Amino acid sequence: MRRRAGAGHRRRAAAGASAGVAARSATVAVGAATVAATALAAHAALNARRLWVPPSLAPSATAQGAEPPEGGAVVRVGRPDRPEVSVLVPARNEAGRIAPTIAAILASRGVDLELCVLDDGSTDGTGDVVREASGGDVRLRVLEGRALPEGWLGKPHACAQLADAARGDVLVFVDADVVLAPDGLARTVAVLAEGPFDLTCPYPRQEAEGPGPRLVQPLLQWTWLTFLPLGLAARRPRPSLVAANGQLLACRRADYERAGGHAAVADAVLEDLELGRAFVRAGMTAGVVDGTDVATCRMYDSWSELREGYAKSLWAAAGSPTRSAALLALLLWLFVAPPVAALAGLTRGRPRLAALGSLGYAAGVASRAVAAGRTGGRRRDALWHPVSVLALGWITARSLRRRAQGTLTWRGRTLPGRGRG
DSSP states (O other): OHHHHHHHHHHHHHHHHHHHHHHHHHHHHHHHHHHHHHHHHHHHHHHHHHOOOOOOOOGGGSSTTOOOOTTOOOOOTTOTTSOOEEEEEEESSOTTTHHHHHHHHHTOOSOOEEEEEEEOSOSSOHHHHHHHHHTTOTTEEEEEOOOOOTTOOHHHHHHHHHHHHOOOSEEEEEOTTEEEOTTHHHHHHHHHHHSSOSEEEEEEEEOOOSHHHHHHTTHHHHHHHHHSOHHHHHHSOOGGGOOOOTTEEEEEHHHHHHTTGGGGGTTOTTHHHHHHHHHHHTTOOEEEEEEEEEEEEOOOSSHHHHHHHHHTTGGGTTSSHHHHHHHHHHHHHHHTHHHHHHHHHHHTTOHHHHHHHHHHHHHHHHHHHHHHHHHTOOGGGGGGHHHHHHHHHHHHHHHHHHHHHTOOEETTEEOOOOOOO
């Protein structure tokens, strides 16, 4: 009996020791996550101060035919030395949302422009909607997209066709769900004269309505504001430090051709990011600037649209499926583990774990609130940040699974599931 009792005591002691080691390990892991999340919140605040803002233009400078202010960077209207701007809009089945985009572009002030829209095999009358929205404006050309060649994805091919057809010296690519402010195009062009980047992406204010979009959509700008060293990216361009956004993207034609254009990123799911990297590899610069007052974008109207739209590309968010999975694990550790630990600590009587987890949760909320405040989002939605990361994780896992199965699709086209590493 004594022998059996002693063995039972040793087992209980060993189990207690193991539980103690596990508890200490959990506390260390949560503490490390909290420290890292706090540092990232501080970094987001620093980036928010460093984010380059397109110059504001005086009203007289954006009136048709007006001269820019003394020392201003606005391209002169109606002058032979002013380059023409080609605004290029790829569109596939966008009849339900493209009319405001077209109307806003043609109402742009302070810039000479041509507008080229590529109707990329639409079946919903997109081309007719574009023509009607233009009101017969002679600056509009509607192009019919050619068949998709082997080795190309849809959007890079559409953008390449638009660039080939463009007449301007400055190319501005605009997505069909982006609405420019009246001076937004002129300010975008001004960035090329004054700003830090040869490929510049004024990041539009993201409009998100409904639970799904409000949970996930703000993570786009939060990610690069929190993790990307904007100052270093501008001073020492490297492909790994590039942030880009194809919703609104501008460059000079000569620089576009030097980087290889969209032919250099023909098979890239995240063609905007890869185009930015192509610019850097060609010895130029690329990055995002503040576009909060330049344009707005409403990418998705529902959870189902958002889920499918993100699933097509999240597997390549970090450059490859392996790196994207690793990034997801990092996000879960930094921003989900702390609040889970805080709840566990409160329910199990472990005040230190609860305190560390609560601090980690607060740090994640702070970084999200900083990003929202800087980019025109809703600060109060930051309170749901761990849920947002979980939702993003679920879509990423779905994207990785569908990529492995070869079942990724977008806009009625099957995606080959190849990305750039």
